[in-house]
Amino acid sequence: MTQPLFEVSHLTKRYGAATVVNDLSFSIAPGECLGVIGPNGAGKTTTIRMCLGLTSPDAGSIRYFPGGAASGGSGNGGPGAALAMPQDALAIKERLGIVSQFDSLDPDFSCAENLLVFGRYFGLKDAVIKERIPRLLEFAALTHKADAKLSELSGGMKRRLSLARALVNDPQLLLLDEPTTGLDPQARHLMWERLQRLVQQGKSILLTTHFMDEAERLCNRLLVLDHGKKMTEGTPRTLIAQNLEPDVVEVYGAGALALLESPLKALAARVEVSGETLFFYTSDAKRLLAALNDYPALRTLHRPANLEDLFLKLTGRQIREAA
């Protein structure tokens, strides 16, 4: 197994009596896209903040780039020692690309100026940045907007500019906190296409998201987080296969809830109720659907189990008040 590019071990953060992140460990291999999913208040943002050195953990360690730490290490280790957050924050950020949940683009600058000014924070020479700007704008599909003011950009364009800005230092690892929240479907698809391109180029990505389709499409591996703890971890397909029956039959309409008392219940491994709808999780959808033919008033939907089912199974269906 190759050495991970990024490794978090036994990370814990408490605020007063509340443990927001609880003994969390995970790692990212080079070229991998890891998705962190979880409901609001699960500890995603706190974890990201600790990974960025913005919040100090109460316990545990965060290590970046083992074996590749050419310079700037804190000194507790020989050549090839990993960089630790927060001690080596600056050396880490030289090689990291960050897209935070909220845009922090400069409203007074054009797209190209935003990239130039941000590149200077890395100590890059203007000539080097200016050479990179056309490629970055092209990547963000913003070449035609190079000199446009920020107020002329749509939400999707701003997110893509944020992504392009995070690439100005040619980072090995990208940390993306909900990169597509608030975007329309077209803008999301374009963003996904760009992120897939980055993974193909060999970049590693840590991504948090609320969208299961996004997680399934982009991530090699997923980590489900709730109440600050790791619920499970694996590839999207494996997680579904391990935790769920292959088929879901949704039943709704007048009298659907009465089925809970009927023998039909035995045809499913698990039945969940949400409002007026029943969810039958089953390995034998055929028999269940045949039996449901006796209830013509009810409407049914038969589909394969997906990541959203897994997410709801692991984290529950109740709305999180903390959100």
Add this chain to the structure above:
Amino acid sequence: MNTTPTQPAATTPVTSVPTNPTNPASSADTPAQSAQSAQAATQPALQPAEQPATQPALFRPPQLSWRWFPVFRRNLLVWRKLAVPSLVGNIAEPLITLVAFGYGLGALVGQVQLGGTTMPYILFLASGSICMSAMNAASFEALYSAFSRMHVQRTWDGIMNAPVRLDDVVFAEMLWAAFKSLFTSVVILGVMLALGISHSPMLLLALPLLALVGIVFSSIALIFNALAKGYDFFTYYFSLFLTPTMFLSGVFFPRDQLPAVVREISSWLPLTAAVELIRPLFLGQWPAQALQHLAVLAVYGVAAFWVALALTRKRFRG
């Protein structure tokens, strides 16, 4: 600024010592020793070998690098685009005040007696009001504009996604506000020269002093920037601190007019020090007690920047 730390103890990380309830012998020993021995005994059994980094002290000395420069340059680039309107706003108000009070009130007042010297009121007012303009320009920039960048636009958050420390960002903002203040001072001084208020060659010395005034007041303002929840908070700062400062520091009338107690307080205000240093230069004289006044400004500047930095670190510590 990377000078000798005045609080060396603060920089040493404090390691928390776990107490061991399972070791009854520990209560007999001195607490520190027993806790240490208990820790040594249980060390191999304790899980992760890596201890988390302890939170560094808020009042540790500023950790500065040259990375403040791109942050300063960013502000310069924004300002270059908006320079003309911002110039008009910064300079029109002090000049209108100077002309209205200087010539209007000056006609009533005539000459002002200060120490052994007599001078026209317009000269008295001009030499004080340039200090006041430097104070106001630095304060505005380090309050409203810095707060926009820090809080509203999240510019600082973006900058710190790059390898730039908060210390460098705060330092850059302080220097930037001081620079803008100095720019305002230079333009106002130019107008005063054109109006023929003073032609003393010693006015050249006023420029570094006005830069220092900018540094002092932007540092003080950054303290309130660090504490602010919104723009409204700055109204208190202006009406409860800057306005009294303006009237107590001998800008509009000689400090001899003040009651003795108030005069004593006013002697230690930073704007008083600035006025006492700069006014004689308008008359072509050397300031009296220059070292004392410089020391007052230096102490305010260093202390205020230190406190501002500590409070900003606290604000950004999640």
